Amino acid sequence: MMQQKRPYFSHHRLGYRKNPFGALTPEEWTAVSFLPDEVAAALAEGTAHIQLRGRNGCGKTSALLQMAARLEASGQTVVYEYIPEGQNWFGKGDGRFDVFILDEAQRLNWRQRRRWLKLGRVHRLIFSSHADLTPYFKRRGWPLRRFDVAAAVTPATYAAWIERRLAYFALPQSPAAALAPDAIQFLYDTFGPNMREAEYFMYEVWQGLAEPVKVTGDYLANAAR
Secondary structure, eight states: OOOOOOOGGGGGGGTBSSOTTSOOOHHHHHHHOOOOHHHHHHHHHOSOEEEEEOOTTSSHHHHHHHHHHHHHHTTOOEEEEEOOTTOOOOOOOOSSOSEEEEESGGGSOHHHHHHHHHHTTTSEEEEEOSSOOHHHHHHHTOOEEEEETGGGOOHHHHHHHHHHHHHHHBOTTOOOOEEOHHHHHHHHHHHTTOHHHHHHHHHHHHHTOOSOOEEOHHHHHHHTO
């Protein structure tokens, strides 16, 4: 499906400030992200370290940002760092803080991993990793809660994701484009846990809308051809 170029403010005709599925600022990303219930419960329980696993695009980074926001709202000091592809070290971790959140921890080399784990002696570690780092915590006798984020993605997850995106970018008191329940089911059936690909797809769909219609599953099926 070819992406159509449209003026930025054309989205106002659809009832939104911008394309709800476009690139997000860090503030927007935090605002529209959400947590699976079991992860939220573990976060609130206390001081156990938390590991998030799952395939690319299933929402690990979104979950980490939401966790950071909730911890900060509770009065805790949080350091967040993302390790990009090709980098095997982390640059934060100095100073006074309560929780260190590390995204893509599996990219650390062994020396940097040892340095990172030392922080766990006095700080809570929350991290995403494609590799299971449980043995490092078990060896030290540290409590670790583990979650497969991809396994938590359901049609209800898609519904919550759509609802938060649309609500955040909606213009007040304006007719607005929306998704029918069968459209949400179509996204889940088509993309499964890979919500990032669903996001890319919905961005292009939204670019093609000319008026505030109800987007159905059939509409999305035709757009995907």
